[in-house]
Amino acid sequence: MDNAQTASDTDLLRRYDVPGPRYTSYPTAPHFHGGFGEREFREAAAASNGDPIPRRLSLYVHVPFCESPCFYCGCNRIITRDKARGEAYLARLYREIDLVSQCFDRDRELIQLHFGGGTPNFLSPAQLREVVETVRGHFRFGDARELDLSIELDPRHVTPQDIAVLADIGFNRASLGVQDFDIEVQKAVNREQSVEETRAVIEACRAHGFRSVNVDLIYGLPKQTLAGFGTTLDIVADMRPDRVAVYGYAHMPNLFRAQNQIVAADLPDPEGKLALLQLAIRKLTDAGYVYIGMDHFALPDDDLATSQARGGLHRNFMGYTTHADSDLIGVGVSAISHVGDTFSQNPRDLASWQAALDEGRLPVFRGMRLSEDDQLRADLIQALMCHGAIPIDALERRYDIVFADYFADALRKLAPLEKDGLVRVERHRILATSRGRLLLRNIAMCFDRYLAEPNPVVTPRFSRAI
Amino acid sequence: MKAAPDPVAFPRTDAKVLADDGDALRFCSTCAFSQACLDQGMDKSALMDLHVLVEHVGPLHAGEHVFREGDHFDAIAAVRAGTVKTYVVDRDGHEHVLGFHLPGEVIGLDAIDGEHYPCNAVALDTVMLCRFSFPKIAVLATQVPGLQRQLFRLLSRDIGRAALLAGDWSADQRLAAFLIGLSRRLAARGFSPNRFQLTMPRTDIANYLRLAPETVSRVLRRFQQDGLVRVERRELEIADRPGLEHLAAPILRT
Numbered sequence: 004m005d006n007a008q009t010a011s012d013t014d015l016l017r018r019y020d021v022p023g024p025r026y027t028s029y030p031t032a033p034h035f036h037g038g039f040g041e042r043e044f045r046e047a048a049a050a051s052n053g054d055p056i057p058r059r060l061s062l063y064v065h066v067p068f069c070e071s072p073c074f075y076c077g078c079n080r081i082i083t084r085d086k087a088r089g090e091a092y093l094a095r096l097y098r099e100i101d102l103v104s105q106c107f108d109r110d111r112e113l114i115q116l117h118f119g120g121g122t123p124n125f126l127s128p129a130q131l132r133e134v135v136e137t138v139r140g141h142f143r144f145g146d147a148r149e150l151d152l153s154i155e156l157d158p159r160h161v162t163p164q165d166i167a168v169l170a171d172i173g174f175n176r177a178s179l180g181v182q183d184f185d186i187e188v189q190k191a192v193n194r195e196q197s198v199e200e201t202r203a204v205i206e207a208c209r210a211h212g213f214r215s216v217n218v219d220l221i222y223g224l225p226k227q228t229l230a231g232f233g234t235t236l237d238i239v240a241d242m243r244p245d246r247v248a249v250y251g252y253a254h255m256p257n258l259f260r261a262q263n264q265i266v267a268a269d270l271p272d273p274e275g276k277l278a279l280l281q282l283a284i285r286k287l288t289d290a291g292y293v294y295i296g297m298d299h300f301a302l303p304d305d306d307l308a309t310s311q312a313r314g315g316l317h318r319n320f321m322g323y324t325t326h327a328d329s330d331l332i333g334v335g336v337s338a339i340s341h342v343g344d345t346f347s348q349n350p351r352d353l354a355s356w357q358a359a360l361d362e363g364r365l366p367v368f369r370g371m372r373l374s375e376d377d378q379l380r381a382d383l384i385q386a387l388m389c390h391g392a393i394p395i396d397a398l399e400r401r402y403d404i405v406f407a408d409y410f411a412d413a414l415r416k417l418a419p420l421e422k423d424g425l426v427r428v429e430r431h432r433i434l435a436t437s438r439g440r441l442l443l444r445n446i447a448m449c450f451d452r453y454l455a456e457p458n459p460v461v462t463p464r465f466s467r468a469i
Numbered sequence: 470m471k472a473a474p475d476p477v478a479f480p481r482t483d484a485k486v487l488a489d490d491g492d493a494l495r496f497c498s499t500c501a502f503s504q505a506c507l508d509q510g511m512d513k514s515a516l517m518d519l520h521v522l523v524e525h526v527g528p529l530h531a532g533e534h535v536f537r538e539g540d541h542f543d544a545i546a547a548v549r550a551g552t553v554k555t556y557v558v559d560r561d562g563h564e565h566v567l568g569f570h571l572p573g574e575v576i577g578l579d580a581i582d583g584e585h586y587p588c589n590a591v592a593l594d595t596v597m598l599c600r601f602s603f604p605k606i607a608v609l610a611t612q613v614p615g616l617q618r619q620l621f622r623l624l625s626r627d628i629g630r631a632a633l634l635a636g637d638w639s640a641d642q643r644l645a646a647f648l649i650g651l652s653r654r655l656a657a658r659g660f661s662p663n664r665f666q667l668t669m670p671r672t673d674i675a676n677y678l679r680l681a682p683e684t685v686s687r688v689l690r691r692f693q694q695d696g697l698v699r700v701e702r703r704e705l706e707i708a709d710r711p712g713l714e715h716l717a718a719p720i721l722r723t
Contacts, residue, residue: 053670056686056693056700110683343702401704403481 039370048106061115065335079337104141128168163207170211185231222279223252225269240290527597535590545577551596645716
């Protein structure tokens with residue numbers, strides 16, 4: 004990239020740095036509503052059992068506890084060191100697994116089991132084994148070669164010995180939070196974590212046969228510098244995780260209380276943030292990583308990169324996945340399910356979630372059924388996010404539409420993006436250019452019907468694009 | 470830009486079809502009797518008589534019954550839109566699916582012999598019907614030969630279809646025959662023959678074909694691997710028609 008190109012990209016990226024959804028779902032969670040509850044979830048599950056070839060299942064287990072607060076975090080979590088809370092939580096979780104498993108026909112294979120948080124390794128390896136065994140008792144596990152058993156790990160609270168136990172339980176994928184190794188940044192976000200302990204965990208995963216290790220980084224954190232983040236990227240590239248995610252920090256202290264601990268003056272300005280992102284892209288691609296899209300990079304032989312090349316990549320609440328032809332069941336506080344043409348979510352506060360389960364109810368507090376228009380747009384955005392292209396022909400065929408007519412409005416909104424070189428509108432597809440791939444959410448936003456309808460309650464909830 | 474309009478994939482209905490209520494000279498395009506009347510030069514007054522017998526019913530929503538076993542029989546009904554399942558429940562409480570009725574097809578024919586409907590009929594999705602008072606249509610049929618012939622034709626088709634499953638066929642053959650049968654029936658009504666939705670849950674398909682639900686899925690998955698069909702949720706596309714016809718041939722015999 005020469006200097007002129009970089010400068011014009013900078014200008015472009017600045018112009019497109021507007022708030023927008025991350026499209027882990029379409030429609031996005033703020034559009035779920037209270038009219039969708041337990042009964043509607045049960046109906047959706049029954050309908051999904053009625054498909055001629057029912058989809059396979061993915062299960063997401065949310066573990067909300069963390070021992071200390073990282074100030075940047077916008078996840079649903081509870082700060083505690085009281086391990087007894089984990090036990091109480093698991094008692095309810097098992098009840099939920101029992102209730103929800105009865106909604107699905109037993110011949111439907113479970114092909115993905117993912118633990119997220121919070122900090123899943125707040126639970127001891129023995130507790131994690133118990134959860135996996137409980138799930139195994141309620142669902143039919145797919146072939147071990149196909150089953151993805153994955154967990155998000157906080158390297159500060161896991162030892163190489165723990166990893167050996169996790170591998171024995173069957174875990175074969177891990178995602179490690181790193182964010183930045185720069186000690187000044189770590190202090191500013193209340194997360195001090197050494198290179199050595201991180202490296203030890205990655206090496207243990209590899210030694211115990213994990214299929215894939217992911218490292219999460221964040222750009223735009225307080226006190227972050229190009230030099231410091233550059234060093235972090237070099238160290239991470241040297242550790243050679245199979246996947247790297249580089250998320251943009253979204254400072255929204257009015258939504259996420261912990262972020263009030265961050266001194267706004269310490270945050271990089273938009274230019275600085277952009278430079279950090281560009282640095283990450285350059286360093287990771289130079290190190291041989293393939294840019295998958297949005298915030299994700301993978302080694303060329305990782306499943307994500309090979310599935311993308313094959314056209315089999317999908318995106319859901321867990322990020323990119325090779326398994327989205329599955330119905331997704333979320334258990335635990337705040338967890339989201341995606342069954343058939345519905346989304347649904349558990350209560351975000353522990354008390355309501357517990358209360359529902361103590362009454363023997365499935366704890367669904369809101370959700371939605373997708374209309375045909377929603378499904379069409381979800382399909383379109385999915386294709387864009389995963390493959391950087393909108394397949395016009397396939398969508399016309401599948402939904403019996405004339406693309407140019409149906410999306411006349413969207414195409415008008417897309418015209419300036421085409422002029423800026425973000426997309427190429429061809430006869431049979433719309434292609435995101437290499438520039439456009441950095442701004443996939445902006446392209447997707449042109450096709451988001453809910454953004455076209457002004458909704459002042461909803462729009463400010465989204466983080467900025469970069 | 471799309472070229473000539475493709476036939477729509479069932480159960481998507483052209484808005485024009487549902488709006489088409491017919492008039493004194495023309496029947497709804499989905500009507501099971503239109504052929505009898507129009508093709509065979511029924512005169513206008515006979516047509517008017519028949520129109521008087523017709524009562525539009527619906528929309529019924531999934532799970533709503535058209536009639537139940539034992540209800541007093543007074544009418545046959547033609548499906549205008551959607552799918553109706555007919556079934557009986559045996560003494561042990563087990564359901565037996567008798568058939569699926571698509572637009573243009575008639576339900577209640579098996580009640581003609583008696584005073585009461587011998588089975589249940591339930592809507593599987595959003596269903597629109599035309600009810601024909603049976604006593605009146607029977608009287609009219611004696612005056613209109615074309616109508617009588619059409620009634621007999623419908624009756625014999627109904628009996629013939631039920632016989633398909635009586636043989637000792639493999640799961641592959643049953644499922645292939647089921648899909649080809651559906652495809653032909655839909656094509657006859659102007660729907661796409663190669664792309665349609667399976668509006669019935671797999672337990673109903675399995676029940677109808679006397680197979681286990683898992684078997685239905687397993688066979689379909691294999692059909693898919695072999696390139697015979699493509700299945701996405703309820704959407705089915707016949708990808709290799711000759712291949713599927715070949716499998717179905719022993720049962721369909723054509």
